[in-house]
Amino acid sequence: MVGSVGGVPIRVATWNVNSLKARLGRVEEWLATVEPDVCCLQETKLSDDAFPAMTFQAMGYESVHVGQGRWNGVAILSRLPISDVVTGFGPGIESDPEARLLWARCGPIRVASLYAPNGRSLDSEHYEYKLSWYERLLEALHRHENADDALVLCGDFNIAPDDRDVYDPDEFVGSTHVSEPERAVFRRLLEWGLVDVFREHYDAPGLFSWWDYRAGNFHKGKGMRIDLVLASRPVAERSTAVLIDRNARKGKQPSDHAPVVADFDLEQERTAP
């Protein structure tokens, strides 16, 4: 029997930065400290022309971005070579007018950076849009991806998967992010073959990634866990650590989201002798 061999460590991060223009200094500082191999960003609020690719290149990151200015905008930064970039849901699926989804191969893994619609309220057309957006994401997985491949979906899902993921379930009754249709569509992502890697490491309630700027909610611990790293099983089985970096929510001019960092020790590619 051969003993376990050393794998390839890879660090994947995701961060809703709530304007990359307003947050660039903090993002640079954070990347230099945490050194993720792949970093998915959401809510860049930039046009592609304004995306600071050179800043990231100088730090050793290739990058891809899809933006529309003003709202939304997602990016993938990678120290590993980027290829096979796809914007949105891909061919054969009704395209989305908003810049919320971007796929790229980053070295050994296929990565998606996603910013799901907020939904606003259960009786809003934006809520219907949110559910249809998730239906199309599922369709994209079924059509274009394989659950046996190394796949990582990162981003702001705008869904708290269960009651552990909100500070007070009673306060959220009748709200978006916790409604049964949203949680049901989220469970279908898991049924397809994705794993919420944070929950492979932590069972406790009260571990959040987003806190409203208002009312000192961060300091009161009133948040939600809506920023997630979902990995296909071959990757999730290799998850060694996950961290929500709530320190990044502190200090001057923070995003209202904390980054999530996930380490994987991928199997070494073996070539035949």
Added chain:
DNA sequence: ATGGTCGTTGCACGA
């Protein structure tokens, strides 16, 4: 205290 704070080719609206 039924609000609060951020962001934006801003000056109202989305989160």
